[in-house]
Amino acid sequence: MTTNPLLADQNGVNPDGTNQNGAANGSSKHWDIFCLVVDNYGDIGVTWRLAKQLANEHKIKVNLWVDDLNSFAHILPELTPSRAKQSFNGVTIYKWDETNLAPFTPGSVLVEAFACELPNAVKDKLNQHKQTFGTQPVWINLEYLCAEDWVEGCHALPSMQSNGLQKWFYFPGFTTKTGGLICESNLLETCEQWQSDASNKLALLNEFGITGIKANDYFISLFSYENNTISALLNHYASKPEQATHVLVPQGRSVASVEQYLQAECGLTYATLTLGKPVTIGQITLHLLPMTNQESYDKLLWSCDLNIVRGEDSFLRAQWAQRPFIWHIYPQDEDYHLVKLNAFLAHYCKDWPQDVAEHYVELVNGFNVYNAQQVACELQAFDDQLEFIEQMAKIWPQSAINDTDLVSRLVQFVKSR
Numbered sequence: 001m002t003t004n005p006l007l008a009d010q011n012g013v014n015p016d017g018t019n020q021n022g023a024a025n026g027s028s029k030h031w032d033i034f035c036l037v038v039d040n041y042g043d044i045g046v047t048w049r050l051a052k053q054l055a056n057e058h059k060i061k062v063n064l065w066v067d068d069l070n071s072f073a074h075i076l077p078e079l080t081p082s083r084a085k086q087s088f089n090g091v092t093i094y095k096w097d098e099t100n101l102a103p104f105t106p107g108s109v110l111v112e113a114f115a116c117e118l119p120n121a122v123k124d125k126l127n128q129h130k131q132t133f134g135t136q137p138v139w140i141n142l143e144y145l146c147a148e149d150w151v152e153g154c155h156a157l158p159s160m161q162s163n164g165l166q167k168w169f170y171f172p173g174f175t176t177k178t179g180g181l182i183c184e185s186n187l188l189e190t191c192e193q194w195q196s197d198a199s200n201k202l203a204l205l206n207e208f209g210i211t212g213i214k215a216n217d218y219f220i221s222l223f224s225y226e227n228n229t230i231s232a233l234l235n236h237y238a239s240k241p242e243q244a245t246h247v248l249v250p251q252g253r254s255v256a257s258v259e260q261y262l263q264a265e266c267g268l269t270y271a272t273l274t275l276g277k278p279v280t281i282g283q284i285t286l287h288l289l290p291m292t293n294q295e296s297y298d299k300l301l302w303s304c305d306l307n308i309v310r311g312e313d314s315f316l317r318a319q320w321a322q323r324p325f326i327w328h329i330y331p332q333d334e335d336y337h338l339v340k341l342n343a344f345l346a347h348y349c350k351d352w353p354q355d356v357a358e359h360y361v362e363l364v365n366g367f368n369v370y371n372a373q374q375v376a377c378e379l380q381a382f383d384d385q386l387e388f389i390e391q392m393a394k395i396w397p398q399s400a401i402n403d404t405d406l407v408s409r410l411v412q413f414v415k416s417r
């Protein structure tokens with residue numbers, strides 16, 4: 001990568017954290033990001049967004065090392081899981097396994113996503129580099145997103161490793177004292193433009209093979225984990241007079257819960273949701289969708305009136321869609337996820353009238369503690385307060401981002417080390 005001197009700051013530091021000589025002190029200027037897929041798509045989803053934004057907006061050469069390319073291919077269908085090295089969106093993607101680490105050389109930054117343990121071969125090269133040149137890449141442990149208060153106290157703390165190398169904790173978050181939230185620079189405007197013209201939504205649905213619908217029908221995307229309250233949700237919209245609702249279900253873990261509903265409603269012992277074969281029950285039509293890349297998934301969120309999301313990345317993208325959403329948070333031991341859920345809701349609803357906030361909090365909690373009765377009851381209140389909740393969803397992103405997004409903060413953080 002050639003360095004554009006116009007991109008260097010007053011101290012001669014480039015956006016990738018190196019100085020204008022680039023490869024000084026034996027360092028190459030690139031960034032490495034290591035991602036271990038624990039399960040599902042969130043770990044790779046977040047790191048893929050991070051890598052793309054670093055490459056596209058900050059012109060940084062990024063190597064993304066991923067252990068499970070099969071999972072990655074679900075959200076990047078163009079990827080060939082058997083290939084050891086390939087490039088998309090300006091990012092070089094490496095299959096991370098012990099036999100394929102030879103191309104690794106220390107760059108200016110190394111991001112270890114979600115405390116994934118770096119392989120010994122990589123640590124050895126970091127050590128050698130330190131001994132030879134006296135420097136090391138800025139080594140970042142990127143943590144999971146969390147809205148709890150303690151995050152501010154832990155963000156940006158150094159951690160000296162036993163081998164003498166320094167690592168930094170980087171915590172994403174919703175306040176200025178945290179690492180911020182991943183959000184591309186023109187994302188909110190692009191979303192608003194998309195939403196201002198209903199033909200965009202119809203064209204997207206057409207691409208999914210969904211035709212013959214009215215733009216002013218109600219649209220729900222459903223991308224959760226298995227959840228028995230989905231029946232209550234579907235029942236609610238199926239029996240809503242004068243409103244046709246389309247429920248768009250990407251292939252995955254929600255489907256089993258939708259099929260349970262179908263079986264109960266249709267009185268069948270076996271009922272499936274199949275691609276290209278929508279099922280209508282009362283006022284709702286259920287559509288199964290294939291998984292797409294992240295850009296199309298974002299557009300799906302922008303197109304819907306209500307988004308049911310999960311994990312970390314779809315949760316954040318639903319916020320950037322500026323539409324109401326219900327978050328099915330990733331379940332954790334001892335129900336710790338409920339603490340995290342309510343820490344977020346406290347931020348999200350902080351400027352809402354108390355009664356509206358209470359009902360919304362009850363709705364989302366009901367969905368997460370699998371209380372179907374609570375969900376059914378709170379959806380009535382949700383409908384009554386929908387206009388207000390929609391307005392708040394539009395205002396929220398600016399307040400969530402605070403001064404700037406995660407990638408811009410991270411680049412600044414690296415410069416200051």
Ligand SMILES: Cc1cn([C@H]2C[C@H](O)[C@@H](COP(=O)(O)OP(=O)(O)O[C@H]3O[C@@H](C)[C@H](O)[C@@H](O)[C@H]3O)O2)c(=O)[nH]c1=O
Pocket residue numbers: 038039040041042043044045046074075076223250290291292293294295297310311312313314315330
């Ligand atoms: C439905 C759909 C999703 N996606 C993407 C959006 C997201 O990047 C990704 C889904 O990731 P998430 O929403 O984060 O949920 P998730 O449940 O898939 O992932 C995670 O949740 C974390 C909290 C856990 O700690 C992780 O271990 C991980 O499992 O899939 C597409 O690209 N195309 C699609 O069609």
